[in-house]
Amino acid sequence: MQPTFPAETFPAHTPAASQVFTTVLAHGPLTRLDVARRAGLSPAAVTKAVRPLIEAGYLVEDADAEARPALGRPANRVRVDGGRALFTGLKVTGDEIIGVLTDLCCRILVARRVPLTGRAPRDVLAVAVDLANELRTEADGFGVPVLGLGIALAGDVDRAEGTVRYSPFLDWHCVPLAGPAGAASGLPVTVDNDVRALTVAEQWFGDGVGLSDFAVVTVGAGIGCGLVVHGRVVSGAHGVAGEIGHVPVDPDGPPCHCGNRGCLEAVAADAAILARVREVTGSDVAGTAEAVALAHRGDEGARAVYARAGEAIGRGIATVANLLGPQRVIISGEGLAAYDLYARQIRDGFAAAAFGSAARCEVRTRPLPFEEWARGAAATAIQSFVGR
Known part of the structure; x- marks a missing residue:
């Protein structure tokens, strides 16, 4: 089921308007x-797209007197009105739901x-509905409407249908x-994979x-990967693009919940x-x-387990770099709590498996609490609202 929106809709549902707004x-x-330069559009197309967005208050x-061109009037800047x-x-997650209320700029308010x-x-x-309603009540104090709800969870999620095909946790x-969720909350709902x-x-x-x-590669309860290619988040023809957690790294390794053996997730996820x-x-x-504390105390067996996991993660990241050649890979997830135990092995595994210029890909860590993942869910709701 495609998300449907209430009486207030985005004022210009065209690809150009969506691109201008998100830019x-x-x-x-x-x-x-x-x-126009950043979006790859003509100045005329940008002007046409901007006008209704300004009229509607988005x-x-x-x-900006400092942005004056050599001739003519000042080149005024436009910005999103977050309020x-x-x-x-x-x-x-498997144990709790983390919820956020954000403004149009996706700044967390509650x-x-x-x-x-x-x-x-x-x-x-x-x-989920009780929490969404609680946040909607909080929104009353800001005096502006809540226009969408995003729900994110791990697993195989069909965003177009709003269906969770499989969630292991x-x-x-x-x-x-x-x-x-839409019928119960009264809001348009977007459901997507959490990564x-x-x-x-x-x-x-x-x-x-x-x-x-x-x-974006996430390590923790599972191993996930989100991909941006040519400026667009991609999910693939069947919605499972980026599932590096189920890339085999050891054919003789432990069984995985997906039914195969030696998947990256079966070696390097928290439970494994x-x-x-x-x-x-x-x-x-x-x-x-x-387990982390035991390894920090110097237990050689525990440290070896984390070293093995780190090398597997590094090789998984190298697979992404070899296939897509990204400029950067961002590592996040609750598994970063143990990062010092396997950081070197991640780097070594990546260096050993990255081919040629793929090794120039920057690998960066970014610890993010689950509130930021909930913010990502809100971002998908904004994305649906503007038609991106």
């Missing part, structure tokens, strides 16, 4: 000429966390989510701003690392934090 959102304030024009509308974003009472679709939906199979949603936020506001080709630490050390460590 100003990520890079503004900009003169119209700067917008863009604001600021006089024009609000959006909500929810990041669903953040909340609530535990899940169960993982069945009806339980998750009930908590929730044990969901073919669960329609956008329709029921793709985070990638949208990084493209517009984070370490991907200004880059035409980059990737924890199981292996227990196996090689004989310790009954209760969770990831204890």
Whole structure:
């Protein structure tokens, strides 16, 4: 089900208007000429797209005497009016939902966390709708409408249909989510993979701003990857582009929940690392934090497990670099809590497997709390609203 919007809609649903708006959102304030250069549009097309956006209050024009061209009037800059509308974003994990209320510039105004009472679709939906309604109530104090809700979760998500095909952490199979969430919340709903949603936020506001080709690799409960190619977040023909967590790195490795063996996720995700630490050390460590602490205390077996995971992650990143040649790979996720234990192995694994000029790809770490992932969900709602 495609998202449907309430009475207020984006004033110009054309590719040019969407491109102009998102260009100003990520890079503004900009003169119209700067917008044309960055968006690859003609000045006339930009002027035509900007006019209704200003009239509807989504863009604001600021006089800028310093931006005067050699001849003629000052080249005023345009910027997004962040207070024009609000959006909500929810990041669903296996244990809780993190929600944020953002403005049109995706700045977080309110953040909340609530535990899940169960993982069945009806339980998750009930908590998600309650949280969305709570955030919508908070929005009343800002005096502007909430125009969309984004929901992000791990797994195989069909954004066009608003359906979760498979989510391993929730044990969901073919669960329609956008329709029921929209009916219950009264908002247009966009459902997307959580790493793709985070990638949208990084493209517009984070370490991907200004880059035409980059990737976001997340490590933690799973191994995910979001891809930006020629300036667009891509999901592929079947919605699973970037699933490096299921790239085999060891044919004789441990079984993966996907049914194969030796996937990157089966070697380097938190659960895989924890199981292996227990196996090689004989310790009954209760969770990831204890496994990290054991390795920090110098346990050689635990340190070897993290070293193996780091090399596998490095090789996975090299696979992305070899296939797509991105300018930058951003590593994030809760697994960065152990980064010092396998940073060198990630670099070594990447260097060993990157081919030729692919090795010039910059690899950068960026710790991001789950509130930023929820912000990514809000960004997908904004993206749907403007028609991108």
